[in-house]
Amino acid sequence: MGNLNKEIRDGDHPDITEERLKSTFDTHKMAAQIYNSQRAADRRNEITSAVLKIPELQDIKPLPFLSREEKVEEAARKIGILSEHLYDLVNVNDGAELYHLNNVVIGGEGNPLALHGVMFIPVLQAQATDEQKKKWLYRAMKREIIGTYAQTEMGHGSNLRKLETTATYDKATEEFVLNSPTTTSMKWWPGNLGKSTNYAVVVATLIINEKDYGPHSFMVQLRDENTHKPLPNIEVGDIGPKMAYNATDNGFLKLNHLRIPRTNMLMKHVKVEKDGTYIKPPHAKMSYSAMVHVRAHMNNTMAYFLASSLTIAVRYSSIRRQGHINPKEPEVKVLEYQTQQHRLFPHIARAYAFSFAGAETVRLYEKVKKDMESGETELMADLHALTSGLKSVVTYLTMQGIEQARQSCGGHGYSMASYISEIYGIAIGGCTYEGENMVMLLQLARYLMKAAKAVKEGKKVEGLVGYLSAPDNRHSLIDRTPEKSYDTYLKTFEHIARQQIFRAFDKLEKMLTSGLPHSEAWNKCSVELTRASRLHTRLFIAQAFARRVHDVVDFHIKEALDDLLHLHLNYELLDVASYALEDGHLCGEQMNFIRSELYRSLGKIRPNAVSYVDAWELSDMELRSVLGRRDGHVYENLYKWAQNSSLNRTDVLPVFEKYLKPLMMSARKNSKL
Ligand SMILES: CC/C=C\C/C=C\C/C=C\C/C=C\C/C=C\C/C=C/C(=O)SCCNC(=O)CCNC(=O)[C@H](O)C(C)(C)COP(=O)(O)OP(=O)(O)OC[C@H]1O[C@@H](n2cnc3c(N)ncnc32)[C@H](O)[C@@H]1OP(=O)(O)O
Numbered sequence: 001m002g003n004l005n006k007e008i009r010d011g012d013h014p015d016i017t018e019e020r021l022k023s024t025f026d027t028h029k030m031a032a033q034i035y036n037s038q039r040a041a042d043r044r045n046e047i048t049s050a051v052l053k054i055p056e057l058q059d060i061k062p063l064p065f066l067s068r069e070e071k072v073e074e075a076a077r078k079i080g081i082l083s084e085h086l087y088d089l090v091n092v093n094d095g096a097e098l099y100h101l102n103n104v105v106i107g108g109e110g111n112p113l114a115l116h117g118v119m120f121i122p123v124l125q126a127q128a129t130d131e132q133k134k135k136w137l138y139r140a141m142k143r144e145i146i147g148t149y150a151q152t153e154m155g156h157g158s159n160l161r162k163l164e165t166t167a168t169y170d171k172a173t174e175e176f177v178l179n180s181p182t183t184t185s186m187k188w189w190p191g192n193l194g195k196s197t198n199y200a201v202v203v204a205t206l207i208i209n210e211k212d213y214g215p216h217s218f219m220v221q222l223r224d225e226n227t228h229k230p231l232p233n234i235e236v237g238d239i240g241p242k243m244a245y246n247a248t249d250n251g252f253l254k255l256n257h258l259r260i261p262r263t264n265m266l267m268k269h270v271k272v273e274k275d276g277t278y279i280k281p282p283h284a285k286m287s288y289s290a291m292v293h294v295r296a297h298m299n300n301t302m303a304y305f306l307a308s309s310l311t312i313a314v315r316y317s318s319i320r321r322q323g324h325i326n327p328k329e330p331e332v333k334v335l336e337y338q339t340q341q342h343r344l345f346p347h348i349a350r351a352y353a354f355s356f357a358g359a360e361t362v363r364l365y366e367k368v369k370k371d372m373e374s375g376e377t378e379l380m381a382d383l384h385a386l387t388s389g390l391k392s393v394v395t396y397l398t399m400q401g402i403e404q405a406r407q408s409c410g411g412h413g414y415s416m417a418s419y420i421s422e423i424y425g426i427a428i429g430g431c432t433y434e435g436e437n438m439v440m441l442l443q444l445a446r447y448l449m450k451a452a453k454a455v456k457e458g459k460k461v462e463g464l465v466g467y468l469s470a471p472d473n474r475h476s477l478i479d480r481t482p483e484k485s486y487d488t489y490l491k492t493f494e495h496i497a498r499q500q501i502f503r504a505f506d507k508l509e510k511m512l513t514s515g516l517p518h519s520e521a522w523n524k525c526s527v528e529l530t531r532a533s534r535l536h537t538r539l540f541i542a543q544a545f546a547r548r549v550h551d552v553v554d555f556h557i558k559e560a561l562d563d564l565l566h567l568h569l570n571y572e573l574l575d576v577a578s579y580a581l582e583d584g585h586l587c588g589e590q591m592n593f594i595r596s597e598l599y600r601s602l603g604k605i606r607p608n609a610v611s612y613v614d615a616w617e618l619s620d621m622e623l624r625s626v627l628g629r630r631d632g633h634v635y636e637n638l639y640k641w642a643q644n645s646s647l648n649r650t651d652v653l654p655v656f657e658k659y660l661k662p663l664m665m666s667a668r669k670n671s672k673l
């Protein structure tokens with residue numbers, strides 16, 4: 001039997017090898033849990049190995065040293081090579097493999113086909129008729145055309161029903177006239193809209209005979225297919241640099257009374273007949289499918305970003321020695337400090353939890369997608385509620401975890417050599433895109449309030465909100481039952497979520513009864529409502545984690561996941577404990593028990609810490625971090641990395657003669673006077 005940790009190599013830093021030798025589980029078997037099958041984990045490594053053999057696919061230099069234009073060009077160069085050799089070099093089979101290939105070769109800063117794959121193709125798959133698919137989808141899949149999803153405007157993103165871009169039907173010519181009447185109506189933000197794409201699905205307010213039918217999707221050709229020049233009546237460009245994600249040309253678009261054929265409206269579910277008759281879709285929100293698609297996959301992308309930062313931080317913490325625990329002994333690895341463990345390990349558990357919750361969400365998404373193809377829409381509300389809550393909670397907690405990872409690396413964490421700040425910048429975009437987090441929490445709250453109303457009316461609710469109808473214990477049984485079971489924790493999470501949902505519901509009802517209009521009452525309750533949504537979602541995440549651990553067969557993997565789950569439940573419960581203390585569901589004694597279990601968990605996780613992050617099998621190429629190097633040789637490579645700085649090209653910069661010398665000369669002259 002070889003080493004359980006598959007990252008061990010000769011010549012690695014002894015401190016990191018020492019960590020890996022302690023592993024109690026096979027990291028590649030653990031990867032099968034993270035990526036949902038052994039085959040998927042194997043394929044990731046095959047793809048990485050294939051890429052490493054192709055010199056043209058390597059970064060020309062570390063990405064932080066590239067200008068914005070160079071970043072855009074570098075991503076496009078690699079996309080070109082990849083598109084040509086996608087099948088002969090790496091034989092990519094599905095979306096997950098493509099996503100991995102992208103992460104290894106290009107990284108998270110974006111590429112010209114990012115929105116093409118993530119939204120343009122999915123929206124055509126879901127909303128185009130067969131004829132429209134023939135016209136655009138198959139060309140898009142072959143990359144003969146490149147598209148994006150242009151919905152957000154400068155003045156409106158969250159409130160889709162107030163989009164200012166209009167698509168007015170002209171019965172006489174059987175055309176839609178697309179128009180951006182104001183500055184604020186310009187499309188603003190769509191990824192790759194600025195410079196890369198030549199087509200877009202534009203979301204505009206449909207007007208027929210002066211009646212507003214709300215947001216609908218239209219295919220618009222933006223640029224000439226050969227010259228790439230913008231077509232008449234179209235102004236398009238890049239919106240400028242962002243916090244991160246700067247290899248992507250997020251863009252603006254102004255449409256000046258642009259005429260497109262009637263058949264350019266995506267009409268699989270909804271129709272406008274030649275005479276202007278409007279035929280409703282089976283469900284009013286079917287046209288929101290591209291957003292739901294991304295939201296459903298975001299748990300996994302966030303888990304990936306979080307795991308990347310933690311891989312960097314935990315590996316670095318195992319070779320960074322500073323200070324003493326026992327003054328008679330050498331300086332310790334910073335990973336020995338309980339504060340460092342408390343800062344990092346709960347986030348490792350969250351990354352796993354998000355991945356498991358993500359797998360369940362994608363399964364539900366795939367089912368709903370299939371149902372929708374045949375016009376079946378029953379589960380759309382459940383999926384919308386689930387993805388709205390998860391999207392918000394997972395992106396927010398990911399943001400916290402990445403920032404903790406950065407701080408845990410001390411000064412070097414602040415250097416772009418750690419690459420954590422770039423990962424942070426990319427990930428936190430997720431708090432905003434695909435629905436601003438508060439807005440999405442309030443969407444889930446609508447669903448929860450309906451369920452609470454049903455329960456109050458004596459009806460039984462099921463599924464994701466089934467616990468609202470289930471019997472509740474007045475007092476938590478944590479530490480009060482002889483057998484140790486996660487069920488007692490999950491029941492406590494249920495209690496907390498249930499209490500908060502009903503608290504928000506009662507507050508809302510009281511205001512409504514006092515005569516306040518619904519929208520005003522809703523606003524006055526909205527902080528309580530978002531709290532209810534967060535607690536409901538955190539319960540779901542904990543349940544999904546527990547379900548996965550329950551299903552694992554391999555003893556050592558189950559044991560290692562069980563340790564992480566134990567840490568997760570104790571840490572998360574402490575985080576939300578005030579809700580349970582308020583009504584005496586938990587008492588001080590139980591709080592002490594939970595705290596001591598948490599500290600015990602940190603000690604239990606410690607020997608496997610490096611293996612838990614190694615199990616994500618993130619190669620050096622995709623991490624792009626000096627601190628996170630697999631071999632642990634950080635210091636000599638930090639020095640090498642700094643040599644890339646353009647400031648080091650000469651010993652003396654022109655600014656010396658121009659500004660600094662005169663400044664010092666004049667100061668010296670003055671001091672002589
Ligand atoms: C393996 C990997 C493979 C693939 C990778 C895939 C993804 C990669 C992941 C990451 C992406 C990486 C890079 C991409 C980066 C960025 C891309 C970003 C793109 C964008 O941001 S696109 C623009 C997104 N914009 C938004 O999200 C806007 C948010 N606003 C809305 O969605 C709506 O305005 C809102 C808030 C839902 C309200 O809509 P509306 O006013 O129409 O409705 P009401 O509030 O009145 O509600 C009425 C009713 O409708 C229900 N409902 C709303 N939406 C839905 C839905 N989608 N499905 C079902 N039901 C819905 C709502 O609940 C109400 O029901 P009720 O009356 O309460 O019963």
Ligand SMILES: Cc1cc2nc3c(=O)[nH]c(=O)nc-3n(C[C@H](O)[C@H](O)[C@H](O)COP(=O)(O)OP(=O)(O)OC[C@H]3O[C@@H](n4cnc5c(N)ncnc54)[C@H](O)[C@@H]3O)c2cc1C
Binds near residue numbers: 151158190442
């Ligand atoms: C990196 C990135 C990539 C993007 N890519 C795309 C893309 O490809 N295509 C595209 O179309 N768009 C894209 N977007 C735009 C994105 O979808 C929107 O920015 C997002 O939906 C938020 O909308 P907004 O900007 O209008 O925020 P706003 O709604 O203006 O939010 C401002 C504040 O108002 C609050 N608020 C707004 N409405 C409510 C409400 N009803 N109740 C309570 N609070 C409220 C919010 O919580 C927030 O605090 C992208 C954005 C980013 C950052």
